[in-house]
Structure formats: C-alpha cells, structure tokens
Amino acid sequence: MGLLVNSKTKQRIYLKSIHSMGRDAESCDTALYCPLCSRLQCVIRYQNSAWYLYDESRNGTYLNGAKLSSGGIRLKEGDNISFPGDQDNNWTLEDISSPSSVLLFNGGEQYIELEKCNALPNERHPELLITKEEDSLHWFIEQGELVKPLRGGDRLYLSGQPWVFYPNDMVLETQAYQIQDSKDELHLFFGVSLNEENVQLVTSCRKIEKDMGYKVHHQLLVILARRLISDVNSGFPLRDSGWIATDLLLRELRIEAAYLNILIYRSRTAFERAGIKHPPIDRRQGELRLRPCRVSIQKGEELVEHSPDIDGVVASPMCSGFV
Structure with missing residues (x-):
C-alpha cells in the first residue's frame, strides 16, 4: 500500500x-x-x-x-x-502499491494488511475475526460472541497489545449492479454420512460447480442449513429464517467459542477461494445463520431441499445415497 x-x-x-x-x-x-x-x-x-x-x-x-x-x-x-x-x-x-485497509501498531511501526476475512493473530489461535461486507464496505469485528461494527480509529487488542484500525477502501465513483437470474443462484449440496461424522459440500454458482470435499467446518454449515430449512418449513419469513444461538451451536458441536471462530473463518475463506463473492454466513450478536439460498441435504437415500423462491420444503428419495 x-x-x-x-x-x-x-x-x-x-x-x-x-x-x-x-x-x-x-x-x-x-x-x-x-x-x-x-x-x-x-x-x-x-x-x-x-x-x-x-x-x-x-x-x-x-x-x-x-x-x-x-x-x-x-x-x-x-x-x-x-x-x-x-x-x-x-x-x-x-x-506505490494500491491502497488497503490495515491495523497499525505503535503509530505505524508495524502493520497488518487486512483482507475480506481475517483471523487474528492467526488461524490456529484466533482471538478475533475481522470481516468486510463487499457491497456496503462495512467492517465488523467478531470476538467470542461479540459482534460489532469496526470504524476508522477504533482501538482493538491482540495478545494484550493495542492496534488501531485504519480503513482504506476504494470507493468507486459509479457502481452498476445487475440482477442475477435464477441460473446464477448459489446452491449448496450437502452429503451427510449415516453416522453424521462426515459431511461433503458441493457448491454451484453461475453454472460453476465445485466439490469442497469433506471438511470439519462443513458440520457447522449443515447444522445451519437444517435450521434454515426448518424455519422456512414452519412459515418463518426468509429475513428471519435460519438464525441459531451460538451457545446452542457450541453445545451441539461440543466446542469452545474460540474454535467456533476458526470454523467460521475457514468456511468463509473456503467460499471465497471457490469464487463465491459473498460467503453465505451471517452473524449478529449471539446468533449465526446460513443466509437463505438453495440448499440440498442428502443423508443415505433421503434428500431434503429448500429453495428461497418456493414456499416450502421438498423431500424426495434418491437412487443412491451417502453412507
């Protein structure tokens, strides 16, 4: 920068x-x-x-x-x-490199250049997450179950040391947004083993399909996907569907809050590497959800699907299944 x-x-x-x-x-x-x-x-x-x-x-x-x-x-x-x-x-x-957002330490003697999704001080031992919404350019800090906006000049602490947030987002003079047709919608397909220990994720977006493999953080996503389907099936509007308390997630996954942040970070970065511009994971104070999108969950021969443009949940058998 x-x-x-x-x-x-x-x-x-x-x-x-x-x-x-x-x-x-x-x-x-x-x-x-x-x-x-x-x-x-x-x-x-x-x-x-x-x-x-x-x-x-x-x-x-x-x-x-x-x-x-x-x-x-x-x-x-x-x-x-x-x-x-x-x-x-x-x-x-x-x-003379292009501008970027940073955290500054000791008046700029040290700095951390920020990407869209950051686990700090590192992915293995994250004390906090810093993320940016692509459309609004708003930044957020997530620490434990605390989620709040991050603004220029805000002070935060890493390993007990004070750092200052210095936003530097490029603001375009004009921005054009094109409404995507249904063929561009994000589709998440989960393959769940019968014992629930292995979860495969396949994404499809803009006609591009990618196998995300079997990852531990997919277990978090499939829990969120099931909550989304359950809420829609119960008649919740999409804007209110899918939210689940983080303490319930911690109990269901049997993990600590710090490890939940690792799973969230890995999920978001995996979506970005797959070319999905807006990782479909929303977070607010004490809650988390999978943003409404087309979802399919297959366990054995049972397939449960949800699409945001229909009013219900469709279940149908498949000829082959995950074991």
Missing part, C-alpha cells in the same frame, strides 16, 4: 485512496506545521492504478525539488515531496 516516510522524524504515513495534507489538522489526513503551507496544501489520489499528486496551495508544493504546475502528476517510488519554507523536511514515497 502507499507509504510516505518523513525524512527527519521517520514518521510513516499509510496513504488513503484520497489523502489530503495541510495546516488544517481537523480536516486534513496529515497535518503540516509549516507556516507557509496552506490549510489544504496538496492531495495525493490513487487513480488509474497509480498515485497522483495535486497541488492545492497558494505558495506551491515541490516534487523532487521542482515546483508543481497545475494539474496532477503521476508519482513513482522514491519521489520526494516538500513544501515552501521547509524543504529540508520532506516526505519520500517508499511504496
């Missing part, structure tokens, strides 16, 4: 996709304390897969010692940005 380093103080600045610098500390992302600088001195913007510098000042901004003319200029790694009356105190662009 874009990184500026101050030549004197060695301060590190992780650039937002639109990053302002100036004397107005209340409105600018980076405050400048040079008396000849303007309230808004310059803007660094990420566009067309590159960083550009725009001068917005009265006295000028300097790039590699030369005063900028009007308009934006494309930056390259190693460029130096300085300001009138204080040209010895400049900033060097040390990283």
Whole structure:
C-alpha cells in the first residue's frame, strides 16, 4: 500500500485512496506545521492504478525539488515531496502499491494488511475475526460472541497489545449492479454420512460447480442449513429464517467459542477461494445463520431441499445415497 516516510522524524504515513495534507489538522489526513503551507496544501489520489499528486496551495508544493504546475502528476517510488519554507523536511514515497485497509501498531511501526476475512493473530489461535461486507464496505469485528461494527480509529487488542484500525477502501465513483437470474443462484449440496461424522459440500454458482470435499467446518454449515430449512418449513419469513444461538451451536458441536471462530473463518475463506463473492454466513450478536439460498441435504437415500423462491420444503428419495 502507499507509504510516505518523513525524512527527519521517520514518521510513516499509510496513504488513503484520497489523502489530503495541510495546516488544517481537523480536516486534513496529515497535518503540516509549516507556516507557509496552506490549510489544504496538496492531495495525493490513487487513480488509474497509480498515485497522483495535486497541488492545492497558494505558495506551491515541490516534487523532487521542482515546483508543481497545475494539474496532477503521476508519482513513482522514491519521489520526494516538500513544501515552501521547509524543504529540508520532506516526505519520500517508499511504496506505490494500491491502497488497503490495515491495523497499525505503535503509530505505524508495524502493520497488518487486512483482507475480506481475517483471523487474528492467526488461524490456529484466533482471538478475533475481522470481516468486510463487499457491497456496503462495512467492517465488523467478531470476538467470542461479540459482534460489532469496526470504524476508522477504533482501538482493538491482540495478545494484550493495542492496534488501531485504519480503513482504506476504494470507493468507486459509479457502481452498476445487475440482477442475477435464477441460473446464477448459489446452491449448496450437502452429503451427510449415516453416522453424521462426515459431511461433503458441493457448491454451484453461475453454472460453476465445485466439490469442497469433506471438511470439519462443513458440520457447522449443515447444522445451519437444517435450521434454515426448518424455519422456512414452519412459515418463518426468509429475513428471519435460519438464525441459531451460538451457545446452542457450541453445545451441539461440543466446542469452545474460540474454535467456533476458526470454523467460521475457514468456511468463509473456503467460499471465497471457490469464487463465491459473498460467503453465505451471517452473524449478529449471539446468533449465526446460513443466509437463505438453495440448499440440498442428502443423508443415505433421503434428500431434503429448500429453495428461497418456493414456499416450502421438498423431500424426495434418491437412487443412491451417502453412507
């Protein structure tokens, strides 16, 4: 991600996709304390897969010692940005990669670059999960049974150490959404062994079918799928269907809350690796569900199906079954 380093103080600045610098500390992302600088001195913007510098000042901004003319200029790694009356105190662009969201420690001496789904400090021993909703760009933190929104500047703790969340989502000027037809709907097919110890998952989305194999975290998904089918069969509206208390899940799976977070993380990342943009796992305070989608569960010769565009549950025998 874009990184500026101050030549004197060695301060590190992780650039937002639109990053302002100036004397107005209340409105600018980076405050400048040079008396000849303007309230808004310059803007660094990420566009067309590159960083550009725009001068917005009265006295000028300097790039590699030369005063900028009007308009934006494309930056390259190693460029130096300085300001009138204080040209010895400049900033060097040390990283020109695209913006990303991070957790910062000790003012930026260390950082963790965030993906859509994160188990921290690691997958084997997650203290918390941090996830992002693709459509809304909202971030959430999940710790134990606590689920809450995560906003810029929020402080959180990993192994007792404070980290600060620094969102840096790219905001597109226009977004077009196309309504998917029924052929693009997500279909989850579960094959459950007679002793319930092995669960296979096969996904189908946009005519692409993928065998997700037999995984421990599929046992969590099939429990959620059964609750979804049961609620719909009982007449619940789809928006209220499928929710199950996490303490009930913990008892049914006979696991601790920390291991439940591992299962959730592995399920979400498996869906993403399968090319499913929106992993169908919803979570709110104390509850979890499989987001309504087409579901089939086969155990032996019994097949139970649910589709969100029908009002009931259909059960039919199959010629072959899972054992």
